[in-house]
Amino acid sequence: MKIGLFYGSSTCYTEMAAEKIRDQLGADWVDLHNIKDTPLSEAANYDILIFGISTWDYGELQEDWEANWSDIDTIDLSGKIIAIYGMGDQEGYGEWFVDAMGMLHDAILPQAPTLIGYWPNDGSYQFQGSKALIADGEYFVGLPLDDETQYELSDGRISKWCAQLLSELEQLGSD
Numbered sequence: 001m002k003i004g005l006f007y008g009s010s011t012c013y014t015e016m017a018a019e020k021i022r023d024q025l026g027a028d029w030v031d032l033h034n035i036k037d038t039p040l041s042e043a044a045n046y047d048i049l050i051f052g053i054s055t056w057d058y059g060e061l062q063e064d065w066e067a068n069w070s071d072i073d074t075i076d077l078s079g080k081i082i083a084i085y086g087m088g089d090q091e092g093y094g095e096w097f098v099d100a101m102g103m104l105h106d107a108i109l110p111q112a113p114t115l116i117g118y119w120p121n122d123g124s125y126q127f128q129g130s131k132a133l134i135a136d137g138e139y140f141v142g143l144p145l146d147d148e149t150q151y152e153l154s155d156g157r158i159s160k161w162c163a164q165l166l167s168e169l170e171q172l173g174s175d
């Protein structure tokens, strides 16, 4: 079964992470789609999805996600398995750290897809606020990556997250 990885990226960071995630999970298994070029509606062709989004301009959506935002409600995501990752900058924009990842999570939640890839807020990130935290603040709704101030941690986080995704998928398959 193939995974569709759909991302929006203004200065290529989210795109570079998409390529690393694809390489970790297995290039034969993951199709990359930049939503600037591929309509988000093509997400309907996959049972398993990864969404990549960066945050811009003090807690705003990346521009290509913003342009496609209304499509989220028109695609049937209810039976899908979905994981999200988000790019941000915790030092420069610590009050809005990876907010767009939280906004994307909230936008797909009403359709009740199976969400995987929640990531512990383990103290290795330093920020003041984030819409990407779930209520108790102990987990992010997906993988936050900060290539601006923690570039050296990104590869390790990606490989750990991909291993977590594979394990969660295996678990779901065996249920």
Ligand SMILES: Cc1cc2nc3c(=O)[nH]c(=O)nc-3n(C[C@H](O)[C@H](O)[C@H](O)COP(=O)(O)O)c2cc1C
Pocket (backbone or CB within 6 Å): 008, 009, 010, 011, 012, 013, 014, 015, 054, 055, 056, 057, 058, 059, 060, 062, 087, 088, 089, 090, 093, 096, 097, 098, 099, 147, 148
């Ligand atoms: C003008 C500007 C505004 C930004 N605003 C935020 C923000 O509100 N929250 C955040 O976490 N990161 C913010 N960032 C950091 C970007 O999300 C980060 O650079 C990211 O890697 C960009 O990914 P992309 O090139 O794939 O779009 C901002 C960066 C710039 C240059």
